[in-house]
Amino acid sequence: MSATQFQNYLASSWAAVLYLAAIGAGGYYLCAKHALLGLGNFKPTKEDYQKVYNEIASRLEEDYHYDDGSYGPILVRLAWHASGTYDTETNTGGSNGATMRVCPESSHGANAGLDIARNFLEDVKTDSFPDNDLLIYEVAKFPWITYADLWILGGVAAIQEMEGPIVPFRPGRKDRDSTFSPPDGRLPDASQGAQHLRNIFHRMGFNDQEIVALSGAHSLGRCHPDRLGFEGPWTYTPSSFSNQYYVMLTSDFWKVRNWDGPRQFQGSSSQTLMMLPTDLALVQDEIMRPWVEKYANDSSLFFHDFSKVLLKLFELGVPFEKSTERWTFTPTQA
Ligand code: HEM
Secondary structure, eight states: OHHHHHHHHHHHHHHHHHHHHHHHHHHHHHHHHHHHHHHEEEEEEEEHHHHHHHHHHHTSSTTSTTTTOOOOHHHHHHHHHHTTOOOOOTTSSSSSSGGGGTGGGGGGGGGGGTTTHHHHHHHHEEEEEEEEETEEEEEEEETTTHHHHHHHEEEEEEHHHOOOOOOOOOOOOBBBBBGOOOOOOOOOOOOOOOOHHHHHHHHTTHHHHHHHHHHHHGGGGEEOOTSOOOEEEESSOTOOSHHHHHHHHHHSSSSEOOOOSOOOOOEOOOOOOEEEEEHHHHHHHHHHHHHHHHHOOOHHHHHHHHHHHHHHHHHOOOOOTTTTTOBOOOOOOO
């Protein structure tokens, strides 16, 4: 090695050492920051949760190209699928655990597409900053909140921000590993009828009126052919919570859609709207139909009953500590 080569070698070694030291220091800084932000004895207050709520709310419409301009509906679906696996008999499943973070639950057929909602909420929890195209720093903004609480808070915020009722929230869910994942098949199959809905929802501890009230969440969002095969929205205002789902169910004539996809229904006058076989089952069943009619005629009754039953759904099987209270968060538009 010549003298010049040796000098270059020394210079590049020092550069490498300095570079590694900088990374180390950066890592130390971030760890220290995380510790300051969230670990230790930090006890989040209602105000801390309201900050997370506000962050979710501020991002719901950040991409107007996404679906109907809001991530709200898919956040509601995530919170429901996290909770709707509950089984009263074995006290398993439910929103405690956020076990859909990982396989096998993340790849259960019923959860197709929900990675979008999980990634949305990941970005709420953690900010990423590119640094000179070499490293990506991740800074946890809300390191103290569990995914299990975050997903439910996402559902609460989405409902409230899309002009729905106030839904109380109680923190205390823990994140658990895949050994706590519920078996596949606990969520409803949209191609079935009323008896299937009873099997699924009675297992969670709901009665027939509650099945009808919960189904009103289909006033929001739409079906995506690339997720579960079905296509289209249930209402004309899929980013706004309302009792329109029941109005459409009772006012239109629904016929089987003639298409190359799974069996679904198309309105005779509302041609662009759709209903799933399980939606139509509510008007075909003599016990559930009167509730569909009540909610179609009385929006306040629906809002009241929906808030109550959604709270029940979100708390199924969660072993809350006695000291925790239910909080209500102020909608950002209030
Ligand atoms: C009654 C049994 C139910 C069945 C069979 C069912 C089925 C479905 C299906 C097939 C989709 C379309 C998914 C996609 O293609 O993206 C969907 C979407 C949705 N479901 Fe349900 N669901 C049921 C109950 C519920 C409940 C109880 C809630 C909430 C409380 C809910 C909230 C939603 C929302 C908000 C969407 C729209 C998601 C989006 O726009 O991305 N569903 N549901």
